[in-house]
Amino acid sequence: MNLFKYIFLIFCIKEALTETPFSIDVLMDYCNKAIDSAMTACFTSPGCPGDLSNPTSSPAQVYICRTGNIRNCPGPTPYCYNNKCSQGNPLCDSSVITSSFPCPDVGYYPDPNDCLKYYVCQTTSTGIVATSSSCPKGYGFYPYSTNGVPCRRGSFYCVTAKCRPGITEWRTLNYYNGTQDQYGLLCDNNGAGDFYACPAGLSIDTSDTTGVSCIVKCRRENQKAVYEGDTTRFWICLGGEAFVSSCEGALNFDPKTLSCK
Numbered sequence: 001m002n003l004f005k006y007i008f009l010i011f012c013i014k015e016a017l018t019e020t021p022f023s024i025d026v027l028m029d030y031c032n033k034a035i036d037s038a039m040t041a042c043f044t045s046p047g048c049p050g051d052l053s054n055p056t057s058s059p060a061q062v063y064i065c066r067t068g069n070i071r072n073c074p075g076p077t078p079y080c081y082n083n084k085c086s087q088g089n090p091l092c093d094s095s096v097i098t099s100s101f102p103c104p105d106v107g108y109y110p111d112p113n114d115c116l117k118y119y120v121c122q123t124t125s126t127g128i129v130a131t132s133s134s135c136p137k138g139y140g141f142y143p144y145s146t147n148g149v150p151c152r153r154g155s156f157y158c159v160t161a162k163c164r165p166g167i168t169e170w171r172t173l174n175y176y177n178g179t180q181d182q183y184g185l186l187c188d189n190n191g192a193g194d195f196y197a198c199p200a201g202l203s204i205d206t207s208d209t210t211g212v213s214c215i216v217k218c219r220r221e222n223q224k225a226v227y228e229g230d231t232t233r234f235w236i237c238l239g240g241e242a243f244v245s246s247c248e249g250a251l252n253f254d255p256k257t258l259s260c261k
Contacts, residue, residue, distance in 0.1 A: 203216070
């Protein structure tokens with residue numbers, strides 16, 4: 001970002017940020033990492049955005065990365081959620097209608113039937129709940145993204161999963177190198193399937209249909225994976241075989257970057 005644009009953006013958002021917990025640097029960093037220039041950064045005053053039970057609360061606002069403009073979220077979507085104006089935010093309102101997607105844990109998970117769609121699983125007062133979102137056109141779900149949006153642009157490879165009636169089997173989802181078989185449906189004879197997810201770098205053992213087992217499937221040299229139960233250790237593939245290795249010093253294995261930090 002050149003100096004002129006930076007100064008212009010500071011001028012545009014200085015007043016709007018006066019009473020918000022977000023700094024100029026936070027928004028600049030978000031927009032610099034944005035996968036699409038049309039992306040927005042949603043921010044609010046302290047407390048829950050657009051709290052309809054509190055008329056004095058400030059409305060949620062959205063910052064448009066491409067233009068630097070700031071506007072209030074419109075009446076029908078007064079909340080901020082997943083960096084967009086939303087009808088609600090489950091972190092603030094337990095009555096918000098959420099997806100029935102079965103969250104394995106907190107994090108981002110793919111839709112078994114749609115390569116662009118994904119679910120945001122977050123902890124609320126009623127437990128972990130999911131809301132759905134989608135990657136922009138030309139992008140695909142990518143769980144190892146480090147910019148806060150689980151999407152990736154480019155040559156997109158995706159295989160969705162669909163159960164077949166009369167067959168008990170695993171149907172796995174595949175996304176890019178390193179995520180093959182990490183997600184899948186365990187299908188029963190009725191054609192229904194339960195969603196499961198393995199930790200980063202691990203794959204579902206599709207030979208076992210009695211439950212879910214996560215294993216290392218070496219597909220390339222130096223491939224790494226989470227070692228379950230110990231954050232200081234990790235799996236690494238060398239010569240086609242998986243070995244356990246340890247992070248140095250006080251470092252821990254980061255499942256997002258698949259490296260020690």
